[in-house]
Amino acid sequence: MNIVLRNVILFNHRIGYTFKSGVENHRNSKFFFTLQINLENPPNDLFSCRQIFTFCYPFRGSAVPEFHRIVSENPFFRRQNARIELGSQMSRLGSPRKLELFTSLRGYGNEASHRSxxxxxxxxxxxxxxxxxxxxxxxxxxxxxxxxxxxxxxxxxxxxxxxxxxxxxxxxxxxxxxxxxxxxxxxxxxxxxxxxxxxxxxxxxxxxxxxxxxxxxxxxxxTPSDFDIVLQQWVRVGESGKALQLLDEMRTHGFVPSHSSCNVLLNKLLSSKHKHLGWELFYQMLDGRIDVLDTQTFNVAMKCACIEGSTDEAIDLFTVMKQRDCMPDLDSFNILIKGFSEKGDTQMICRLFKQMLDLKVKPDSYTVNLLIKELCKQGQPEDGNNLFNYMRRVGWMDRKFVYTQLVDSLCNYGWWLKALKIFTKMIRRGYHPKFSVYNNLIRRLCLGGKVSEAFRLKNLIASKGFMKEIENFNALMEGVCLAGRMDMAGKLLHELQDKGLEPDLRMWNTVLHGHCMMVNVAEALELVEKIKRKGWLPDLESCNSLITSLMSKGREEEATQVKNYIQEDQNIS
Structure with a gap:
């Protein structure tokens, strides 16, 4: 224990400082320094009550076996029944600026001394x-x-x-x-x-x-909120029956449930085995016995009707919805368009979509994607194109997305030339196409025998500078090789080299795959050797497919030749 005594003159009174170390308590065993102040002949009325002040600074030092409680030795303190203790714990010795002061005050014997x-x-x-x-x-x-x-x-x-x-x-x-x-x-x-x-x-x-x-x-x-939060909690844990009981009890107390509570419960009931209870709740809301009808209520009911295949009932609910001044929102139209898409009713889909745009309800990606795919699937791309033109007239802004979805869907359902026409219009209007859409269109054109159109499209893309030259050539090379037009693949390689560009590994493997698919053994082996000379690895899948194709045609000698030729560097199974 170190003790330092220092005398300082303060208001003509001398103060003694005593430093001692100890442990704060048995729970946390934090070490600290205590500072005792002894005033000799303090001014009158300086201490009117008995108080303890504690100033704590965390101290990291050696352990001290017990807590040393500091009590003033000055007789004046005992006579005045007053005591002051200052304990300090230091977090970082020598860093007083970073000390974080934590003070607590406790009064003894005098309630007036308590500080709240x-x-x-x-x-x-x-x-x-x-x-x-x-x-x-x-x-x-x-x-x-x-x-x-x-x-x-x-x-x-x-x-x-x-x-x-x-x-x-x-x-x-x-x-x-x-x-x-x-x-x-x-x-x-x-x-x-x-x-x-x-x-x-x-x-x-x-x-x-x-x-x-x-x-x-x-x-x-x-409050009604008390009932609402408990009711919604029962719904979330799957206890719809208890939620219904609480709803009835709430109405017994004269409360009207919130829209959200009723809609959450309605959605849970209509998507469960107890649909009859859900419809009963809906019609109570519809006839005003539970006056909380809103757009979301009708959306839940229409969704259930569409899932059950009752699109006529869903349209009736849609009509009632507008009569009750509940304005349809995006979910309302998406639910109905989805329902009629599954029915294959393209005429109703187009009517709903036009009504949606007339009401200034902006379609999202789900709406457009669903609509265009359904029209193309039904073999009515003209209707999709007409809707596209209608969207332009009403001023829907995201034309690039519509172009992309329309081109992709037309390609997937075999309408390549219509897709090419729309894609060309998209390019000329300055819209940057997705590479996946361009690649899909090129591939479909080549597979459909429209290789010359694919070459013209490649030249259009090159003139606009939308993508790197090598990517443009790779897309077309994949298309002509998949179509088996290896003569056009050779032409494309010469054109690429005339531009001062060298084919990359992807292009060589694409050409290799084409020769293997067409069972051009000599060309395939020559290409494998060329790829190996460049320090690259030929495509294993293409080589295996060539060997399998030769074996299936009884050309075992050639298959063995191919296998032995490439087995030096490749493990072909």
Whole structure:
């Protein structure tokens, strides 16, 4: 123990500083320095009450076996029944600027000496204690003693709301209930209900339901929100029956459920085995017995009707929806378009889409993709093109997306020339195409025997500079090789070299695959040798397919020749 005494003149009175080291308590065993101030002949009335001030600075030093409590030796302190202790713990010796001062005040023998902390500080301290330790009940009591504070219902509400874990919040709620000095009110019950209904755990739903009914039994003020959050919790955990019971009980108390609660319950019922209960709830909402009808309510009902194949009923609901001044939204139209797409009713699809645009409801990618694919699948690309022109007239802005979807769908369903026409228009208007769409179109044109059109498209892309030259050639090379036009592949290689460009590994392997597919043994072996000379590896899949093709045609000698030729560097099975 080191003791340093220093005399300083302050108001003609001498002060003695005593430094001692010790341990704060048995729980945390933090080391600290204590500073004792002894005033000789202090001014009158300087200490009117008995107080303890503690200034704590974390100190990292050697362990001290016990806690040394500092008591003033000055007789004047004993006569005046006053004592001052200053304890300091230092986090970093020699770094006083970074010291974080933490002060607590406790008064003895005089209630007037208690100094209360602000509510916000108290709430944050309580939440920190509750969430960081399991044995927080005694610590909360000590905190209230030190801060001279009393936990009131408003403070309890703030603490409950800030606790992250519902189980911990419920324990704190019960702990408050066990204390005679605290009485719950309507707000504390509402706060714990909100915390318990944050997740989708069945036990929390049961706890929330029990607390709601206890709140009713205690004749506290109950709000519609209390019922709504518990009702939605029952729906989330899959207990639609209990949610229905709570809905009836809510109406018995004279409350009107919220739109969201009814729609969540309606959606759950209509997508379960109890569809009849869902339709019964819907018609109660429709005839005004539960006056919470909105657009989402009709969307849920129309979706169920379309899934069941009752598109006529869905259209009837759509008509009633507009009559009730519930404006259709994007989901409304997507549900109906999806339903009629599965029916193959392209005429109704086009009518709905035009009505959608007339009402200024902007379609999303799902709408356009669904619409164009369905029209192309039904062999009516003209209708898709007409809708495209109509979208341009009404001013829908995302033309690039529509162009892309229309070209892709036309290609996939065999309308290559129409796709080429739209794609060309897209390019000339300055829209940058996706490489995947261009590649798909080139491939489809070549497979359809439209190689000359594919070459013209390649030249158009090159003139616009939308992609690298080698990528442009690779796309066309894949198309002509898949079509078996190896003569055009040779022409394309010469054209590429005339431009001063060298084929990359992807292009050589594409040509190799084409020769293997056409069973051109000599050309394939020559190309394998060329690829090996460049230090690259030929495509194993292409070589294997060539060997398999030769074996199937009884050309075993040639198959063996190919296998032996490339087996030096490749492991061909």
């Amino acid at each position: 902390v602000s509510c916000d500080v108290l709430v944050r301290s309580m939440v920190s204690i509750i969430q960081k330790t399991d044995k927080w009940d005694s610590l909360l009591g000590r905190l209230c003693d030190v801060s001279s504070s009393i936990i009131s219902p408003p403070i309890a509400v703030q603490v409950i709301k800030r606790i992250r874990k519902p189980d911990v919040a419920f324990r704190f709620f019960e702990w408050l209930e066990e204390h005679a000095v605290f009485s719950h009110d309507s707000l504390t019950y509402s706060a714990i209900l909100k915390v318990l209904t944050k997740d989708s755990h069945p036990s929390h739903a049961a706890m929330a339901d029990a607390l709601l009914h206890k709140k009713i039994h205690l004749h506290f003020y109950v």
